[in-house]
Amino acid sequence: MSEVSMVVNGREVSGAVEDRTLLVHFLRETLGLTGTHVGCDTSQCGACVVHLDGKAVKSCSVLAAQAAGSEVVTIEGLAPGADLHPVQAAFKENHGLQCGFCTPGMIMAAVDMINRHPGGLDEKTVRAELEGNICRCTGYHNIVKAILAASEAMAKSKKAA
């Protein structure tokens, strides 16, 4: 057992966990943040994607101990208040989900993708960038539409600001 401390969604947290504890289990079980999902458990599906020091990672393939001292953002920490994050709003608007299981990971991956492409996105890029996220409802079409819409909306609000 080790005491693991990190900043999650802007809040300093710590917990005593076994060294083999995965980051996703630390988030879900120690902190009760069950928005981050475990889909495949074999590092392929991306339902567990969170941001570690500003970058999208698969939290089922990172130990909590590896993330100690880092900043983590989960789906729960994305929207600053009652209003949805633009990517969440775009998924709602474009019906970018069917069963919703992959959605937290899709949205965290989408925010990371949009951040890494300040010049904007096209459909081909979005589809290639979604390589690490699987939607078993196969609802990719509206997910891609939602990400493109969010990318445009975020670029516009940046210009306005």
Added chain:
Amino acid sequence: MYQTNYHRASSVDEAAGLLKKADDGKFVSGGMTLIPAMKQRLAAPSDLIDLRHIKDLKGVKVSGKSVTIGAATTHAEVASNADLAKVCPAMCHLAAHIGDPHVRHMGTIGGSVANNDPAADYPAALLALDATVVTNQREIAAADFFTGLFETALNEDEIVTAISFNAPDKCGYAKFPNPASRYAMTGVFVASSGGGVKAAVTGAGDDGVFRSSEVESALSKSFDAAALDGVSVSAGSLMSDIHASADYRANLVVVMAKRAVAAANG
């Protein structure tokens, strides 16, 4: 996953010391292979020594044609390095197509090279570029480093600290990714310099990465995709598995080599 003890090293010497003290320790860098392998209980090290926070192991240095990539540099960092893109864009292209974006944020060149997965991308680049694997104990030529499936010349307590090479006049990489795992079912890295042509193949050999003499001799005559028309590669030492037969892979070597040369010639 079985129990393990996690240690974070802040220097290479500290990491080597921690491993010596451990029963059955392992170094972990990005962990994108090791952690999933531990989850499946295919690996069960008593101790994990984390190299990811050692500052000396990070970053890409380019000076003229000379390139040094720190072992803890992530695939995403290699892919997006502007200096490297100027002298050796094929390396950036290769790094940009390993795994998926989330894996590329964690996985490192040192980890990939030390793991020597027979379907990993970097070993082909290192072999074709005649790269040097720098460790905390010595420098090892790529040709001597990759010794078999998941086997390298590394000693137990030896840590890869950097990869260095001279950028060739031209180079290119093309792979045929497995549609499910996205690992290379066959990938070919070609490099052309004053000293000749080297072509290294990953994902296809039954003993890991290797240089293809058939491809090299054809491209030595003319570094052009057309030079590979009619060239056939022996399937004798290639892998056969549920994804592809050795014959299929032999054909893929030529097809990927053509694409790699076309990419190199831009």
